[in-house]
Amino acid sequence: MTARAQSRSAELRGQTQSEREVRCRDCTLRRQSAFRQFSPAELTFVARMKRAHVARAAGEQILDPNNTDGTIYTLYEGWAARCRKLPNGKSQILDVLLPGDLIGLAANLLGSSGHAVHALTAVTLCVLDANKLAMLFREQPELALGLLRGRLQEQERADARLAVLGQMGATQRIGYWLSDLHKRLTERALARGRGWRLPLDRRQLADAVGLSRVHVMRALRTLREEGLAEVRGRMSTVNIPDPRRLARFSGYAELRSKSVCPIL
Amino acid sequence: MTARAQSRSAELRGQTQSEREVRCRDCTLRRQSAFRQFSPAELTFVARMKRAHVARAAGEQILDPNNTDGTIYTLYEGWAARCRKLPNGKSQILDVLLPGDLIGLAANLLGSSGHAVHALTAVTLCVLDANKLAMLFREQPELALGLLRGRLQEQERADARLAVLGQMGATQRIGYWLSDLHKRLTERALARGRGWRLPLDRRQLADAVGLSRVHVMRALRTLREEGLAEVRGRMSTVNIPDPRRLARFSGYAELRSKSVCPIL
């Protein structure tokens, strides 16, 4: 670990609730309207599933595609990326994960997952016991149904991404990706106003939208010239003057999905 | 309905088990190893969910994206396509549905679905009562867990498709698509030997892999010249001399997913 990563992770532990310290009862995520509200019984059940609260530095791998250790995670603070490597060496960022998102469900329920998860920033994670999932389905059917709902919503988003990659041009792809991200951030009260920090470099942004690094630049320039979005500098600052206009431009008009993430 | 469609659908009803005639107990799909095996209790539960068995002609819409009428379907015979229209008029085929696949889960559990489902051939469908889903989660937790597993598997396939669309060239995209289809068909004993009929025209194939009609031709020609796959004529005949070789060529090597479809 580099000196910088050490200091960052120390700073993180210092500034925020430290490991094992975040009790489900006090969880700040659950309070937000974007998430499903728990009944008292559900809350105690989930609290018993929770085994630990851990931190990872930026860049570290959170989930190994092959190695299922019987744990699932909820991302509590920070950003992560689901990615998949292809035989030809290229890699695709399947999705950006934000606080409240679930990690490792597929790996545990299917045995392996085909994708890895990496921390984009320093993160903290709730560690949940995957072996209690069967019990969850027996004792908390409402919660189980919520879990399914969450996956179905993810599928809707994945469908939309597929259509965008398949049918739209470079500028719109990036516009769409930014719109989706912006919506998810504001839903979770993570982007106040119109600007936020984007912890992806150009290479990663390119892998996310299926373009080359260089062409991403051209598309970003177009977005800037049209006044639709500004993405500046390394570890970029994003500024979207008029989210509506960007959404219209990039075809991000058909969105009905309010994220509901059932487990913390 | 055209005269032809009428005769087809009549023929279908005549040759196969007719409407309301397919009892879950006798369902031939469930017998295949590709599907989850039901316990007696689960079987009776699902049998009680089943409201009817209906037929649709090729081209008919099976699921309206906005109109949820409290039913979900299991495709019993024939092919269907999940598709999504984009604001710019283009459309994307998100996935091909084969016998055993579930239709309308998202539409019912989320309220609307963002995609439509169309019959590619004449089809028959099990009609299931979506309102009994909550009860299913309460009374049949194992089955509910299977339902979630099925969705997670779909997500794995969707992830792979996204990576393919984002990172690979035309020929490989089509090769991958054919490989995936071939595997699913043989799993379900729908393609004996190496050849089968593909009920998609070139436009639909293009929409599925995110290319133009014309470029699909070029890619198909390449595949033919390399001896990897032959796709011939309108309402095409597909012939894959060596599925392994095609899979290697198109990057379809990372597949661990044996389809498990939990509800009939």
Added chain:
DNA sequence: CGTAATCTTGACCAACGTCAATGTTCGTGG
């Protein structure tokens, strides 16, 4: 046999990828 629809191919053009050169940021060591 004729018409319409789709398949198929060639010619051309736009979008995107690759390569290479230059600027910019950031971390490191004097």
Added chain:
DNA sequence: CCACGAACATTGACGTTGGTCAAGATTACG
């Protein structure tokens, strides 16, 4: 604090891939 080097951002030039247009071939169906 400054100077340097490495990694990344940015831009231009050029090649490749894939889209568009249009014409002819084939098939389905009246």
